Amino acid sequence: MKAAVIGLGLIGGSFALSLKEHGLASEVWGVERSERNAAKALELRLVDRVIELDEAVRDADLIALATPVDTIPLLVAKILNKVTPNQVVMDMGSLKGELCETIQMHPNRGRFVATHPMWGTEYSGPEAAQHNAFTGRTVVICEREKSDPDALIQVETIYKTLGMPIVYMSAEEQDLHSAYVSHISHITSFALALTVLEKEREEEHIFDLAGGGFESTVRLAKSLPETWAPIFMGNKYNVLDVLREHIHQLQILRRMLEKDDREGLLAAMKKANTIKRILK
């Protein structure tokens, strides 16, 4: 099988590596708009060749999109205009609502499989690509009933070979859940970094102390704005919903502290502790 990965950043680069290393593709091509990233991806041997999008759509058996989420709906629609019944198209983006709606009535909708592998780091670009990145992580597949059975099986086989548990849900559910378990973590990290940077203007040595707890809470603030702004904006209503709830919870803790409400603080933290059963 010949695979083409569109977008050779953190996700696309890691996926290209995985396809090669697990023997899932005989050839892996890359499509990449940035000349710098294209050269870097070749240097790091993430892909065998960098080619043009048209060539990829014409010759690849599998076309996998890993570009910023706001570019995916139109790109998928245009690619589906050209694919044959022997080709499979998939995306790896964080959002599915607008994407699935855009291609809902496309005559070639069946050739497309909507996926969201739940992996990432705060680093970006081809140099951030990792070996065995996805192993053990969950992947979401949306609207499986709208994909042709052979296309679905091909994509499922890839993710199973990579050792990824598959969860199926609607596009709406996936966008809501992603807001809660991924997007809000990034917003709080960005805000925490801004909070501390604001104070640093007055207090020079504040960071001599930055320890492990701080590092883990704030590391996502290193993430690429060009990746995350489209995600937040594309999932605006879900993200605002969870952001309002988060601010509300912070205000409750703040009021307890203002009132020296020790029992209230203890009860709230004990409740928060129950997050244990979710984190392994």
Next chain:
Amino acid sequence: MKAAVIGLGLIGGSFALSLKEHGLASEVWGVERSERNAAKALELRLVDRVIELDEAVRDADLIALATPVDTIPLLVAKILNKVTPNQVVMDMGSLKGELCETIQMHPNRGRFVATHPMWGTEYSGPEAAQHNAFTGRTVVICEREKSDPDALIQVETIYKTLGMPIVYMSAEEQDLHSAYVSHISHITSFALALTVLEKEREEEHIFDLAGGGFESTVRLAKSLPETWAPIFMGNKYNVLDVLREHIHQLQILRRMLEKDDREGLLAAMKKANTIKRILK
């Protein structure tokens, strides 16, 4: 040297292990109010013996306190009432303001060294103690000029032997800085856990997706309420100061998202990215 560690939890247990493993003490005793934790500490060989506080204060050359922060000021005052000029007392708590004020005029103030090793995990109790926990972490020493030179050198030697860079500051500076690089991270984690748990009541399967980013932002929410409530309350004004700023930053991001202000979001995130220079 005979050392006594008061409080055999995460910090005290790890410190006892470090003293033994680095040959810093010929004997390490523990004082622990909870029978369960005392038995566990012996079983795990964190200490050679568990003894009473009076015995520890009478016989130990070094007395190290690792109990909850709200218990430390009175405990240190009472211990200082009894120590001889050959003994050294130190604490390892997260707060120094009230502690240093309480013992400010004590005739034996010089025998005490106020320290805050910047290490911890979200786990607690003797079973959470780790080998080589402190190596490479920064330790803060407060009011060094108020400690007798020999006491200061003894404590500095211990931390240097453990491979810890030492930073000196006033008690006020340390409490302010700790609010920004440690306490606020815990509050945001607790609030994030509460936010997600709130939503989980409606959406059963939200956690099938919980990935690496979520885990790292929310892991501190597993921390022990009995440890952290006294820290937040003991550092109330600093913690409220940073919490208000954090809520303010979240509200700015929220308003940008509400107004579809893409440029504003990108600029804020780019600024947050500069946290990179602090996190190695």
